[in-house]
Amino acid sequence: MAKKAIITGVTGQDGSYLAEFLLAKGYDVYGMVRRTSTVFYERIRHIQDEITLIPGDLSDQTSLTRAVSDIKPDEVYNLGAQSFVPTSWNQPAFTGDITGLGVTRMLEAIHTVSPKTRFYQASSSEMFGKVQEVPQKETTHFWPRSPYGVAKVYGHWITVNYRESYDMFAVSGILFNHESPRRGLEFVTRKVTHHAAKIKLGLAKELRIGNLDAQRDWGFAGDYVQAMWLMLQQDTPDDYVIATGKTHTVERLLDVAFACVDLDWKDYTKQDPRFMRPAEVELLIGDPTKARTNLGWETTVSFEAMIQMMVEADLKRLKEDPERVF
DSSP: OOOEEEEETTTSHHHHHHHHHHHHTTOEEEEEEOOOSSOOOGGGGGGGGGSEEEEOOTTOHHHHHHHHHHHOOSEEEEOOSOOOHHHHHHSHHHHIIIIIIHHHHHHHHHHHHOTTOEEEEEEEGGGTOSOSSSSBOTTSOOOOOSHHHHHHHHHHHHHHHHHHHHOOOEEEEEEOOEEOTTSOTTSHHHHHHHHHHHHHTTSOSOEEESOSSOEEOOEEHHHHHHHHHHHTTSSSOOOEEEOOSOOEEHHHHHHHHHHTTTOOGGGTEEEOGGGSOSSOOOBOOBOOHHHHHHHOOOOOSOHHHHHHHHHHHHHHHHHHOTTOOO
16 A cells, blocks of 8 residues: 655645655655645646545644644655744744644644654754854754744754653754755745846846845755655664755855856845844754765755756746746
8 A cells, every 4th residue: 555644834835846856755655734825736746636535724733633634644744834034033922832832732643643754853053053163963962043943952852852751753854955946936046047047038136135245054954855765764763963064155045046048146136234143053064974875865966056046947837927926
């Protein structure tokens, strides 16, 4: 019989790539979606007929317990969260409830009605925050610098706690920044590639941006969902850093993106204090040695190739429909 998997956050970047990946593996895929007045399934439109959408909300224990009880999934991938870091300062309590306590609710649902279900928690490099060690690895001390990072630390440690307390197969993937053409426009990588394309096509005149010196370890989201799956196929549950092991500044991101459209970003970009974080995370770079050794996981798309992919996708979308937001 086909394995069954529930994905929270299925309509997001990672959820859409993971759903594709699991379908290719022969899974029955159940995507959990919240009831909202505005429905946005653009990222999964091409596979929507192949997956089963189920109602559920990380803020509602009953809906999670019911979903796990009805489906009895082999695997649950908890990708749902309030995941935009700047928003977490404006909505800290909401971020803590969904991104932090939501993990507990899902773990409790599994523990209560389907304890053999394997659980994946989407942890984040933002947990490292004020970096204590370079590069960051599984044993590096956490020092989060945003309400989002704090909530992710809670989600990470409650996953460890349930694993150790109830002998559950529960793991956390500490994923460093991962991007794609499906990234939301609010994230700096997509903001840059989208604006580079708009400026090239004469649809915009400038890009306003924050800290150019911040450094991030950026990889391709399509590679990272494979690592999620690999973690749940092991004999023993454990936590892993998933990263490229290479870092780039925001300025380097601008260089690469605008070069794709034969423009000099300095002619079109202005720094804007509105986009500076209250507490900046200056440097994130992960050590993926454990994932390479234990999981056999490797990245396949370089930073430069990924940014080019994103710029080309934005050019194509804008040429087809200049008002399209995805």
